[in-house]
Amino acid sequence: MSTPGRGLHGHVLDTLGPEITAGEYPPGSVLRTDELAQRFDVSRSVMREAVRVLESMHLVQSRRRVGVTVRPTAEWNVYDPQVIRWRLAGKDRPRQLRSLTLLRSAIEPVAAGLAARHATAEQCAELTECALGMVANSRGHKLEEYLVHDMAFHRAILDASGNEMFARLGDVVAEVLAGRTHHDVMFEDPDPAAVTLHVQVAEAVRAGDAVRAEELTREITVGALQELDILAP
Amino acid sequence: MSTPGRGLHGHVLDTLGPEITAGEYPPGSVLRTDELAQRFDVSRSVMREAVRVLESMHLVQSRRRVGVTVRPTAEWNVYDPQVIRWRLAGKDRPRQLRSLTLLRSAIEPVAAGLAARHATAEQCAELTECALGMVANSRGHKLEEYLVHDMAFHRAILDASGNEMFARLGDVVAEVLAGRTHHDVMFEDPDPAAVTLHVQVAEAVRAGDAVRAEELTREITVGALQELDILAP
DNA sequence: GCAGCCAAAAAGTCAGACTTATTTGTCACG
DNA sequence: CGTGACAAATAAGTCTGACTTTTTGGCTGC
Incomplete structure (x- = not known):
């Protein structure tokens, strides 16, 4: 809406963000960067950028040797306009x-x-x-x-x-x-x-x-x- | 504080974030990713991740052929705890x-x-x-x-x-x-x-x-x- | 003076090789 | 049996270099 097509990583966020905020991956779920990159058909660099953004919203946490884990709802940055939009679009x-x-x-x-x-x-x-x-x-x-x-x-x-x-x-x-x-x-x-x-x-x-x-x-x-x-x- | 050493891009944010929120680069200022990467002695990939995070906080906007421009204060995500901390540390x-x-x-x-x-x-x-x-x-x-x-x-x-x-x-x-x-x-x-x-x-x-x-x-x-x-x- | 085209600049993307931290499992020793 | 140390596996983290794409600004020619 505000910044529609801001690159490939933006497109990834447009689908991954709503999925996470909708609770499709329960807190504690582990995602792998490589798998995500494959799924969205983007390079790992692009996928990493998307993960960094999700991390800055406190939606996920990226840890070595573990993967990208979804954080509990209580820790999300619920004042982030993007998060609000995603959640309002959800169920x-x-x-x-x-x-x-x-x-x-x-x-x-x-x-x-x-x-x-x-x-x-x-x-x-x-x-x-x-x-x-x-x-x-x-x-x-x-x-x-x-x-x-x-x-x-x-x-x-x-x-x-x-x-x-x-x-x-x-x-x-x-x-x-x-x-x-x-x-x-x-x-x-x-x-x-x-x-x-x-x-x-x-x-x-x-x-x-x-x-x-x-x-x-x-x-x-x-x-x-x-x-x-x-x-x- | 919450996540001190979360990688090189985190270190970059620890200094670049406060600089921007302190107004050292007035709104409209243009930064170049390559120069920033040089300055912090990190690779461009790392620098891009940092820029993505700043972008998700609406502190900057990255546009092709022009660079990373600092946004006006009124557009910042001032509810982001990280932004709040940076600003409280500033002048x-x-x-x-x-x-x-x-x-x-x-x-x-x-x-x-x-x-x-x-x-x-x-x-x-x-x-x-x-x-x-x-x-x-x-x-x-x-x-x-x-x-x-x-x-x-x-x-x-x-x-x-x-x-x-x-x-x-x-x-x-x-x-x-x-x-x-x-x-x-x-x-x-x-x-x-x-x-x-x-x-x-x-x-x-x-x-x-x-x-x-x-x-x-x-x-x-x-x-x-x-x-x-x-x-x- | 204006339209359109061309070239430069900077972000964006990708692929691959390598590094590092963390976990897990194993094995020997108490 | 438990316990500690060591080794292997794993996934994120990092770097590099080549390439693409978009946008801007100038230049040319009408």
Whole structure:
């Protein structure tokens, strides 16, 4: 997606990564570099590069005379966007969405509070623009257009927080929102109450009301959690 | 630290990673693999593996005919524990600690609330044990022993939350706490009020009082933030 | 001034030989 | 029997050199 064809080793990762994150090789499984190279029909150098990347994600560990062993799930770098994408594409996608939505519910309200304190005029404008875009597409089966503005809105909040760690979750949130629209059951039109809340958050941020921005955003994320509980209990 | 001597490419990363994250090569800078291989006195294959790892962290991008270009900071995988460690070792360490402490202040209260709902008896026991260890080492210049229990406490909370994403922040929090004790000015003994709060959190979790656990933990993280504002304004 | 082509540059790929660490098994000795 | 040391097997690690591919930038000619 972000970097589609970045060489042979990338192609190897595109299939091996999802396989590992999907649990096809249980923790402790041992892979041999030579066998993998044969399987993907690449040279060992290319295979080694792929293994190094998996190793840097803590998905596997390469040890002499043993091979490439799959690490337990608890040790994976689950914040790596690539790992997140692989896991969201896999079969325990609902579990992932719950974890990530819970993360959102912790981060986004705080980020909104910070945004109310630090947002520039441009960022406030961007925010209201996104909110208006959501309103404009909230009726009439325009889920795709709505999604675009929804993603942009949350990304704008996280950016405006002024905190680098929060800002870097923009991709994750976008992934979650996109997943909700595309793969899970969603009503034909978004919840009108949610749309209103987004507009109010934009207003609160512009007004510099941190407490209100935080509280309203909390309502949004709680709504997202409830939605998940209803649709995938 | 976690995997010290994992081969030649690891040694290369140990010096090249910190250099890049420290901003010694400004975004857009171009490195050549051959030159790097010469500089570190390793073969090109080894150098390529190192570059692949840096690429997977989004620190650099390798493009044909142009070379290995350093990416802008905003694109780095700042949640990668390795990247966090490199940056904390660098010169903008104070800025890092502020970002990470803000992240803590968003995550940990929510995690504590979840822990109060989901913690097992064993986890509650572990928690109170850690809190008692903190109390026992809160006086008499035993900062190192105190730190061990403090790290274990917060890790226990995050684990007990039952959320994978929260749990994986245990290393980050430990790193922040260790950094505060080792590098920044810290009083000879920890703040007694903070120690008490930890004990109370353990109690609240055991009692299953989610609201109280969350509120108390929020007080702890607010304290940590204020401490940073005082010591590095 | 522009279109298209050519040449250089740097990453990408491959194959093969060699090195090194680690495990496992064996055998002799207590 | 157990135990320790030694030897063999194994798979990752490393290096080298030749070759390919893509991209860029300049040059030519219209």
